[in-house]
Amino acid sequence: MTPGLLPVPGTARGVRACFTTRAGGASTGPYASLNLGSSVGDDPASVRANRAALAGALGFDPERAVAMRQVHGAEVLRVGPDDGAGSFTGSLAGVADADACVTTAPGVALLAMGADCPVIVAWRRDGAGAAAIHAGWRGLVAGVVEAGIAAMGVPRGEVHAVVGPHVGPCCYPVDHALRARMAGSFGPQVVRGDAVDLGECAAVALERAGVPAVQQGRVVGCTSCDAARFFSYRRDGQATGRQAAVVILGGGA
Ligand SMILES: [Zn+2]
DSSP states (O other), rough: OOOOEEEEOSTTTTTTEEEOOOOOOSGGGGGGOOOOOSSOOHHHHHHHHHHHHHHHHHHHOOOGGEBOOOSSOOEEEEEEETTTTIIIIIIIOOSSBBBBEEEEOTTTTEEEEEESSSSSEEEEEEEEEEEEEEEHHHHHTHHHHHHHHHTTTTOOTTTEEEOOOOOOOOBOOOOOOHHHHHHHHHHHHHHGGGGEEEHHHHHHHHHHHHHHGGGGEEOOOOOOOOTTTTHHHHHHHSSSEEEEEEEEEOOOO
């Protein structure tokens, strides 16, 4: 298996980041094939195989990899060197209820997963810290992006971030109340017709958190439109897999 990856170029020294696609894994049916989510109904053996293949491809130690129990909130998990032990390819249990995680521990890999929600990788300019953030509309409104970037503990302008694959405004029509709520939080430009542009919301949140636009990137495309590359809850419903944002601080290959 060769996991499908979208590398993030130009990170700081010692930091590696990428987004996964659905290609190159062991899962079958609606989870085909690189499903990394452990609570979506997929065979745990396949999830373990996919996570192990990802660790092998990126050269990180699965005992130092952390996946969260994502709850659409704004809690931030601070990850130490051994906090992931036994969980990533073992129990498959997320290490805590959180939607953002940060670390300054070399060798640690952080993951945030999504099937339409924006997932974000961030790193300190000096390479001494990293973050992974799951930023669906509830988390965005709750301030998960601002909380995650603030937890990196550096002055404004010292963090870079890239927003990964997410559902585009082409495929994210929402009711009037939610459009009004998102416009109220992030500005009228995030509403496109009857839809909301979650990537634009994330960009506004990042800028507010002190990541200027010139230090932001965004993966172009839409998870719902691109069935060959991405899982999508909007397109496929409950039974679908999860892709991930992955950031590794030092260590490994
Ligand atoms: Zn679309």
